[in-house]
Amino acid sequence: MAALTPAAGLGRGGLAGVAGAAAGALAQFLLVAVVTRAFSAEHAGAFFGATALALMVAGVAKLDAGNGLVYAIARAQPSGYQGTSGYVRAALAPCALVAVAAAWALHPWLGPLAPAVPVIALGDVLLAATRGFGALRPTVVLDGLLVPAFQLGLVCVAASVGTPAWLAPAWALPYLPLLVLAAADLRRRVPPGPCLPGAWGALWRYTAPRSAAGAVQAVFQRLDIVVVGALGGPAQAAAYTAATRFKVVGQLANQGLAQALQARLVRALAAGELALARELYQTATLWLVLLTWPVWLGYAALAPWLLRLFGPAYGGATPIALVLSATMMLATACGMVDVVLTAAGHTTASLLNLLAAVTCTLALDLVLIPGHGALGAALGWSAGVVVKNLLPLWQLHRRYGLRPFGRHTLTALARPTTA
Template sequence: MARGGVLNLAGAVLSQAALFLVMLLLARVLGVREVGRYAQVYAVLSLLGLLSLSGFRAGLTRFVAVHLADDDPAAIRGTIRLGLVISAAASTVIAFGLAVGAPWLARALHDPQLTGGLRLVALALPAATVCEAALAATRGWRRQRAYALIGQVYEPVTRLLLTALALFVGAGLTGAFWALVVASWSAAGLALVALARMLGRVPAARPVYRPGELFRFSTVSWVSSISSTGLIWVDALLLGFFDYGADKIGVYHVATRLVTVAVFVLAPINASFGPYLAHLYHQERWDEVRRIYAVATGWVVRLSLPAFVALLVFPEQLLRLIGGPGLAGGAAVTIVLALGQLVNAATGPCGTLLNMSGRVSVNMFDNLAALLLNILLNLWLIPAHGILGAAVAWAISLAVVNVARVWQVRVLVRAVPVTVGMVKGLGAALLALAAGFGVRSLVPGWGAQLVLGLVTIVVVYLGAVLALGLSREDVMVLRSVTRRGARRSAGGAGRGDATSVGAGRSAAATDHTGAGVGS
């Protein structure tokens, strides 16, 4: 499991770094107001992308794996063709509607200058949707390489380089949106090539279409994905509707992106552990399910804690590093968002466990409830408290839904995310927190405070973790990802990824819920 997560984790690091640098470039070159416009337009792209994909991301992954296990090449080809055609058609129709309605939407967001950006993301929408669908299908072979290299490395890095080039030649925010268009279409082309190569290993057969099973599963997954993504982006849109201005929205977006970086490990660990949770749950090996859930949660928490400590101690300094003194006012927003994400990390892959145990509808209702709560709290808090109110609404919604999921997992498999390793990590984090505040109070100058403080936090945290002792699972992980022999064995294990029809029959069959949705 550790070896399987290394590629996803590395891809997530590069992806988050690239997206963070895009935001940093926009803030430094164009200012916070343009970052706010970019955030609103990107929020529209993210929400419409999920609407276009119609839940086929999880459905394609699941049913390609199932049909591989059943030695059914006709169903494999039919499922992939059906998912790609419907996703492409839906995204094209929605993109046309967005392009026509862009002036109206820009006026609704109280910023007519958003019109051009909305029309450019309409051009990118079909490509982004097809890319997601194709990469989801490649994961049905239980291989992560195409997903990680194209979706998490190539697309964000290409977007970063093209954005930097656009800003260098003076193309401004319009150039940044064109960078998004070019990166999306080129990534879609690479994703289709990767999928075609995998299909080349499948025996030729006349496609067989089974839309009923695909639509039933994908509809639930679609609603869940829309809800979880809406929880991320609805704040920026509501701030626009309340006419808080692109500058305030820019501060909020920068704080949100900064906090998201702290918990980037959650998604790759979910992707790595999900199939194992499904396999063990299907075999009713409850003790191992509980152990894997606890270990995964412990890794998420301990890998995330240094970043959370840095956010709590140096919010003003980090914001100033990104966008100058104008962003320092977002320190309180950053702290509130960090506390909400800390609860998300501390509860671990509870949503993934619900999905992998077949409770996709439970996770869907959780996400819908969180989105509804977030909207209601935003409508109440934004008029009185602005971006701080939006942050409080988001943090409360995220904390409530994850606490509810922990209770559901407790009822389902009698598992709790608390382990000795997590407690040790929290103890080390408290020591690092105290050391960080010590540096902040003793060292003059925000730049020196930030550099020395970050170094101190990392050194104190790692030293405390080692002093408190590593668990048996931690030692196994370190050995598995550092030994050359282990890496060779990972290549051998990779042959169980079902590169041809019939390989990995039992493993693929137990991955019966597809890609996890939500945390």
């Protein structure tokens, strides 16, 4: 029976995820441009630092329950998704408790964004639950389009008024309709019926070990902005945020490809089909390079002019853009190494790799930021990204002989596979 090529396996879902993330990335870029041009570097940096901290705390408070729900709900498909309401409740209660406690404890640093932390965390978990039913549209529409567009619109209003105090509420408010609409969509999908006995235990036996990795990943994604704001001041945080806004390009491309290929990688590695896993991995790496390297090369070449879109004072952040471009080119050349590693079942190794990356980033930030400001933060982040990619790359090669490039690279887009 003929099967789709790995490239075709990216599918509509993967492309839709990339398209939604791309729209969100554009809205984020415009939002940063509006804030940096309308407000002083000190006000812009304080705002970026607070939003990064809010997203980091919410990411930790999610406890990776969203991925747990995807796993549990998808496995309930043969029974017509009976009993899934129990899984949803089992996921939401601990997340809500942790998110509220974290928001209360960190209120002095979060300020007006503290109430948004539980809303962000629970909304993300509910959206993940809809993906457990095989529905990607709610995530694309709500998280990829609605929230970024509303944030941009409301921040533009705050900028036109010229009141910095309005920035945080304008940024946080769109997460409330996301929470309400995601809950309504999920309620429509969950069938009526009693909860399965042992739903709490079943969900958290799978999810608990992943919660630590999810928390570390959430910290790694936002730690740099928070640390540069604390050590270098809000003006340095504003420059760093503006120059590194293009990071989301690599993240969205990786996210879309991972959504399309992760399940196939799990099946291939579980069945010991290393040849297929190698082909999938090399195909995904080729797509990552094709999608992102032109962006990084263009950004490196045009950075002195692009950064002035944020305001005349931001043109000096060109070295940060060069560090970002070189680092992301290296990272994408490694491919989806962490996705492949976890698909092979090595979640503990993945967690240890993340811890090593965060430790490296934080150590270099503490050394470099006081003397070099935003550039020091970029170098610390770059070192963490290198560790985060090269460690699993070495582990995959040692355990399975997998490499991001090989004989499948040149034929990945043309040659069909058979199954």
